[in-house]
Amino acid sequence: MTRTREVGTLWIGGALSWMEQLCLKSFVDKGQKITLFSYEDIPNVPAGVIRRDGREIIDTDDFIKYEQKNSYALFADWFRLHMIHQNPGMIWIDTDVYCHRPMDYDSDYVMGFELPGEHRVNNAVLGLPADSDMLTQMLAFTEDRSSIAPFLPKGRQAKMRKLAAAGKPQHVSEQPWGVWGPLMITHYVHALGLQDKVMPLNAFYPITFRERLKFLRKSTVAEGLMTDETTALHLWASNKRQLGRLHDGIPPKGSYLEKLIEKHGINPHLAPIKGRGTATFDAGLIEALDIDDVSVVADISGGARSFVLALHHKFDCDIQLVNTNRRGVIGEEPAAWIPDYTAFLVSNDVDETRIQIVNDAADLRPVDVLCNLSGFGDQYKTGFLQKFVDHCLHSNTRLFMDIRKGSGAFPFLRNVGKADQLSTRTDGAAQITRVCVTPKPPEPADAEAGWDQIATELAGQDGWYRPGTNGHSFLYTRRSMDTLVVTFDNLDIAMTKRTDRRPWGYSFIKDQGWSMLGVLAGGWTWYREPWVYDQFDQLKADGFFDQFKRVVFYGASMGGYAACAFSPSAPGCDVVAISPQSTVDKTVVPWETRYKVVWKRDFTGPYGDAATVSRAARRVSILYDPYEPLDAQHAARFTNDNVTHLRAPLLGHRLGSSLNQMGILSPIILGALDGTLSPLDYYKLLRARKGSVRYQRELFNRTVAKGHLPLARSLGAHILKKNPNRAVRRGLAGLD
Incomplete structure (x- = not known):
């Protein structure tokens, strides 16, 4: 009689790539219980995966690794033995193991030969009786990190002695790959x-x-090698190197891997493969990237397409190719x-309307990220970069570029800003350094004077x-006394990203x-500045807001937070907030992982927690995407009777x-500001989303991810009758 088995695995190293997401989610989708152990928070674990602290198994901060390959596989080799010992019946799987069908083996021995000839045994899938001689002996062997394995070549053993x-x-981290892994497993078997x-x-391992x-x-190449015996399928994380070098870190079109991600609703663009070992x-x-929002990214050398694609899918930013x-x-x-x-961008779900080809120097504008990989300072002369520095950088831009030793780029950049070295490589005899450049902030006197x-x-x-402290300021322009609109903005954006500087x-x-x-905020401060509080206190005390028949506070994201938070200064006002944060106080919203720049600021006081203090307003209209998890959690904190939640499904944070x-x-904004926008009017206008390529794509992908395949086919066919949505067309093909 078969029994339902639980599988467990470990992840060390930050966010998951799409490959790990795919493998973890495959077990969830096939109904097999899966636990992920970790030693730190992981921001993008698929729903349904059980999370446990790795210290329950091994309480340590000593994550030993194979030094030659810069791989934590050594620690994983050690961890899996203790996991199996402490969790009888649990089967270990590597994070690159895909659930082809559930593992319902009756025996506690679960392992497989990895090569023809049936001698070498791999440990990517490993189950052992918790009290077995094999597990006991392996645990004893791994207690000594300088032990000399009897299964190593005799010459190597002699050298180690x-x-x-x-x-x-010789420490185990300097010994051959697999000494606590397949080599050891094979020996004891x-x-x-x-x-x-x-x-x-x-x-x-078919x-x-x-x-x-x-x-x-x-895909048919791999599918032809599967048999009725195949259960957990090792996808080999070593493929990451090939994927990163030749396929921009995402599955090749028409491949078995692409078919799997479409089957399980994984978006590879949100979790690209970023590296493998030392590569x-x-x-x-x-x-x-240390900024929290990107509206526009530009590439001037053509060398950053996988980076640009990742930025677009993470931030929904526009793309300029110069x-x-x-x-x-x-031009x-x-x-x-x-x-x-x-063609690469379009084939990977970027709407062509979001791509601008810049053919005239007059069209150069400040951007948030400027890419110059293998360009000026490397393949081309550094001096020609100047015009792009002059026209494309604002004080919060990040410039990514490669610098060839001897090009003069480092001296050139001293006048631009601070260059942080990210990596180095060699090209023949030349050394090339990849850097991220943060522009020098404008001289305070000049910026403030302007x-x-x-x-x-x-x-x-x-x-x-x-004008106030740390770049904050208030500007009042008087017109009609019927309506006052209070807006919240970032001075840097107003001065550097808008041609009218308004x-x-x-x-x-x-x-x-x-x-x-x-x-106006003096940067990404969330207006947490005593001078700002004092100004609103004074305006309230002076009766400034009382002279208007109607007062509306408006803002988006950081500004949306402020519109709600400062509304108590004008009791009875209306508030319109797009994708607002309720607070960024980590003691209140520990799940908010964005906006590290402001985590240390004080969010207490009468203008602190926006979800609480905004009860003084007459009406608070919150526009948000309920499928953006963090935005939805903030919106859910606004529970006062004066709150109207206006949902904008699948349209993102921006x-x-x-x-x-x-x-x-x-x-929508006009109706919200003049007070005529009802929920019915809003949702009537929102019907336009049905023609949005982004909305269609996200709706289709969610339908597939939920396993509603007949509905997905019907929906996909309906969409393609309206427009040639490339992402949906490819997704439909993957269902066949």
């Missing part, structure tokens, strides 16, 4: 005569290590890399401007004839951008 006699025993307990090759690239070929891939640059030559001349002739680059002059002019004779909504509000109070692309942002 000589070193030990000289007082220099044969030493104890347990060969009959080992399953045949087809059980877990595609051997040498054949591992078949997973990257046409790092371009998509891994997203780990070095048609420049090696001398920095823009002189078509750059050879642009057509393939564009804004002071603009703000004073905007205020005019009937308004006022109040606070958000200035022209829109002016066109309605409304008065405006613009509150709702404003999504609504604007559908052409409905202006009527």
Whole structure:
């Protein structure tokens, strides 16, 4: 009689890639209980996976690894033995093992031969009786980290004994790969005569290590090697190296791996493969990005397409491909890399309307991320980078580039900002360093003087401007006394990313004839500044807000938080907040993993927790995507009777951008600000999302992920009748 088995595994090293997500989720989807042990928080574990602290098994911070390959596989080899010993009946699986069908083996011995000839045993899948001689002996063997394994080549053993006699025993981390893994497992299986307990090759390794690239070929190649014996299928994490170098860190089109991610609803673009051992891939640059929002990314050399793709899918940002030559001349002739680059993006679910080809220097604008990999400073002369520095950088831009030794790029960058070294490599005899450049902040006097002059002019004779501490300021422009709109913006964005250098909504509000109070933050501060609190206290005490028939506080994300948090200064006001945070106080919202820049600020006081203090408003309208987990958790904290939740499913955190692309942002905001927008009106306008390529793609993917395949086929066919949605068309093909 078979029995349901639980499997367990371990992950060390931050966020999962799509490969680990796929494998973990496959067990959940097949109904097999799976536990993931870890020693730190992992932000992207699939739902349904049980989480446990690795210290329950081994309480340590000493994560030994195979030094030559920079791999924690050594610690995993040790951990799995203790996991099996302490959890009788649990089967170990590596995080690159896929559940082809549930493992319902009756025996506690679960292991398989990994090569023809049935001698070598792998430990990617391993189950042993908790009290077995084999497990007991292996636990004893691994207690000594300098032990000399009897299964190593005799010459190696002799060399190790000589070193030990000289007082220099060789630590296990310096010994051959697999000494606590397949080499040890194989030795004890044969030493104890347990060969009959080992399953045949087809059980877990029908595609051997040498054949591992078949997973990257046409899906039928791998499928043809599966048998009725196959259960847990080893996908071989070593494929990551090939995926990163030749396939931009994502599954090749038409491959078995692509078919699997579509089957289980995994989005590889949100979790690209960033590296393998000592090798790092371009998509891994997203780990070095220290800003929380990207609206526009530009590539001027054509070398960062996997990084740009990852940025687009994480931040829903626009993409600019600059048609420049090696001398920095823009639009002189078509750059050879642009057509393939564009085709790659489109084939990986980027809407063509989000890609701009820049053919005129006059169209260069400040961007949030500028990519210059293998470009100026490496393959091309450094000096030609100057025009892009002048036109594309603002104070919060991040410039990623490669620097060839002797190019003069490091001296050049001293005038630009701080260059943090990310990695180095060699090209022939030359050393190339990859860096992330943070521009120098503008001189405070110059920046404040520029804004002071603009703000004073905007205020005019009937308004006022109040500069404050650390770059914060208030600008009041008086028009009609019927309506006042209070907006929250970032001064850096207003001054560097908008050609008119105006606070958000200035022209829109002016066109309605409304008065405006613009509150400008001096960076990503969430307005947690005593001077800001004092200004709102004073305005309330002076009766400033009382002179208007209607007051509306408006903001998005950080500004959405502020619109809710500072609403008590104008009791009875209306609040419109898009994707707001309720607070970023980690003691209140420990699940909020974004916005590290503000974690240490004080979010207490009468303008602190926006979800609580906004009860003083007449009405609080929260627009958010219920499928963005963190945004949804913040929205759920707004529970006062004055709150109206307006859901925008599958449109992401940057709702404003999504609504604007559908052409409905202006009527929604206008209706919300003038008080005429009812939930019914909002949802009528939101029907436009049905024609949104992003919405269609996300809806289709969720349907597949839920296992509603007949519905997915029907939905996909309906979408393709309306427009040639490439992502949906490919997804449909994967269901066949």
